Amino acid sequence: AAIEGLMADPAVGRPLAGRHVVVTSGPTREAIDPVRYISNHSSGKQGHAIARAAAAAGARVTLVTGPVALADPVGVATVHVESARDMLAAVEAALPADVAVFAAAVADWRVAEIAGGKLKKGAGGPPSLSFVENPDILATVAKKTAGRPGLVVGFAAETEAVVDNARAKLARKGCDLIVANDVSSGTDTFGGDMNRVHIVDAAGVETWERQSKDAVAEALVSLLARRIAS
Amino acid sequence: AAIEGLMADPAVGRPLAGRHVVVTSGPTREAIDPVRYISNHSSGKQGHAIARAAAAAGARVTLVTGPVALADPVGVATVHVESARDMLAAVEAALPADVAVFAAAVADWRVAEIAGGKLKKGAGGPPSLSFVENPDILATVAKKTAGRPGLVVGFAAETEAVVDNARAKLARKGCDLIVANDVSSGTDTFGGDMNRVHIVDAAGVETWERQSKDAVAEALVSLLARRIAS
Numbered sequence: 001a002a003i004e005g006l007m008a009d010p011a012v013g014r015p016l017a018g019r020h021v022v023v024t025s026g027p028t029r030e031a032i033d034p035v036r037y038i039s040n041h042s043s044g045k046q047g048h049a050i051a052r053a054a055a056a057a058g059a060r061v062t063l064v065t066g067p068v069a070l071a072d073p074v075g076v077a078t079v080h081v082e083s084a085r086d087m088l089a090a091v092e093a094a095l096p097a098d099v100a101v102f103a104a105a106v107a108d109w110r111v112a113e114i115a116g117g118k119l120k121k122g123a124g125g126p127p128s129l130s131f132v133e134n135p136d137i138l139a140t141v142a143k144k145t146a147g148r149p150g151l152v153v154g155f156a157a158e159t160e161a162v163v164d165n166a167r168a169k170l171a172r173k174g175c176d177l178i179v180a181n182d183v184s185s186g187t188d189t190f191g192g193d194m195n196r197v198h199i200v201d202a203a204g205v206e207t208w209e210r211q212s213k214d215a216v217a218e219a220l221v222s223l224l225a226r227r228i229a230s
Numbered sequence: 231a232a233i234e235g236l237m238a239d240p241a242v243g244r245p246l247a248g249r250h251v252v253v254t255s256g257p258t259r260e261a262i263d264p265v266r267y268i269s270n271h272s273s274g275k276q277g278h279a280i281a282r283a284a285a286a287a288g289a290r291v292t293l294v295t296g297p298v299a300l301a302d303p304v305g306v307a308t309v310h311v312e313s314a315r316d317m318l319a320a321v322e323a324a325l326p327a328d329v330a331v332f333a334a335a336v337a338d339w340r341v342a343e344i345a346g347g348k349l350k351k352g353a354g355g356p357p358s359l360s361f362v363e364n365p366d367i368l369a370t371v372a373k374k375t376a377g378r379p380g381l382v383v384g385f386a387a388e389t390e391a392v393v394d395n396a397r398a399k400l401a402r403k404g405c406d407l408i409v410a411n412d413v414s415s416g417t418d419t420f421g422g423d424m425n426r427v428h429i430v431d432a433a434g435v436e437t438w439e440r441q442s443k444d445a446v447a448e449a450l451v452s453l454l455a456r457r458i459a460s
Contacts (some may be wrong), residue, residue, distance in 0.1 A: 032268070
């Protein structure tokens, strides 16, 4: 009877029913040549946990993920990408959405010219690489004039002045919320199962206790469900 | 009785019994700052397969591996490292050895100065990174005057002129054998389960048919066992 009661009212415990949530996760990889690349230590654990939590809350979820060692979450449409440009294209293709959560650690820069063959050690010594800026996925989506998701959430991976940097990022990117976490060495945030985050919005900052990435995901999804409903 | 027979003569099927084999595997990661790094697409599958095959052939095996998504092979002393310098230090610590097989895809270069904090996107545009050469693990070990392993084997990951480049590498590094494989896009060598290799030594070149990385490992270990015994 309890189960029938829940099934009779799909909104119970499913505050995101009928909503489309787009989540990005993991690192990106930017090619240097056919064998080398630049990446970062993001494991995708936090982003994947958010995708799972949003699906559990009843949302249709599209997860756009860079290369990670995690299984695709059950019940989540998962799109695998490598570079920042691939990720932006996949996000654009996934829109429209009610909520977008950009948890991926996207490379800020890519190598200006990807070598067609493997760069060789030569008499000239190490190569010098020049870089160009990657598209800014968070700002691109947050500043859309048509088709902007109702809630746009960014992540900030900082090693110092975590909250100040997150406040500046919130203003610069035009998003509604920044989830700021401290990834300095010793925190074990990159790759670990625990996370301590600061939720930064125009109204102020809220610091959550150190908890599992799954718990952070559930709390964040609850917060987003309340905001999108109000 | 069959088992007793085998146990009575441990050399049967164990041509590397009593030998110490050092194998490197996987990519290295070279830090740019606390969150970013440069790496390559090596999966470690070939190197790990060689370590397993050498152990199955009776050797005591030390596997020095960069970050891979593979389990440590059973019965193999496995040392996990990140950077090329870490890998050289672990190899030096593992010597002396009868055979050394350097299957890792070691970064040729590292960033000259690792940033202590995360590099920020600034008004100045993308950073310019300058690089310095990493130690050459293969050449360092192959050119040892004291304590050089009896057989030193290098790998060459090439995208063009595979055999010519391998011949040049053999001479330049001072090793006994180069296992050259074609990693151009489309070959699926990096990350895949199959490999087509050319065995290059002072006497010439032998091209093996495309086969599983496990089969390459077994054939290579047989070849090394014959050479070390002769």
